[in-house]
Amino acid sequence: MADKIDIEDLLKAMLEAYTQYTEEVIESLEQELQEVAKEARKEVKQLSPVYTGKYKTVDNGRYRRGWRILIEKSNGRIRVTVHNRIYQLTHLLEDGHVNRDGTTQAKAFPHIGVANQHAEEKIDKFLENL
Numbered sequence: 001m002a003d004k005i006d007i008e009d010l011l012k013a014m015l016e017a018y019t020q021y022t023e024e025v026i027e028s029l030e031q032e033l034q035e036v037a038k039e040a041r042k043e044v045k046q047l048s049p050v051y052t053g054k055y056k057t058v059d060n061g062r063y064r065r066g067w068r069i070l071i072e073k074s075n076g077r078i079r080v081t082v083h084n085r086i087y088q089l090t091h092l093l094e095d096g097h098v099n100r101d102g103t104t105q106a107k108a109f110p111h112i113g114v115a116n117q118h119a120e121e122k123i124d125k126f127l128e129n130l
Contacts, residue, residue: 025130030078032126037069037080040119044082047111049093063089082115 048064066085071078084090096108 028130029126033078033080033123034071036119036122036126037071037082039122040115041067041069041082043118044111044115047109047114049109049111062086063093082119 045064045067048067050061050064052060063084063086068083068085070081070083072081073079090112092106093109094112097106098104099106
């Protein structure tokens with residue numbers, strides 16, 4: 001004869017297993033997001049242009065050294081941001097801009113979009129294998 005299992009005990013066991021699995025998935029996702037953020041920061045740092053001009057308003061390499069990672073957790077959500085301390089230059093360097101004289105166009109240095117695309121691909125691949 002088979003032993004009888006109380007439905008309440010079965011539900012408790014299923015809920016406990018589900019909770020444990022969910023916590024493990026969230027933990028592994030957080031670790032993966034941190035790793036991808038570090039890799040994205042490293043990549044965007046390598047691709048960032050270094051100022052070599054004659055105007056000394058920006059130190060040589062200051063923009064490149066300014067990349068930081070910000071991880072925010074709230075309400076069960078995780079938000080990872082790779083940002084630069086000199087945020088005013090990011091869109092100007094990424095997309096190019098009109099120079100001070102108003103007639104010539106500065107060259108664009110695509111570096112943020114490239115690193116972002118690679119980070120998204122890594123996250124997608126991780127989620128597919130989850």
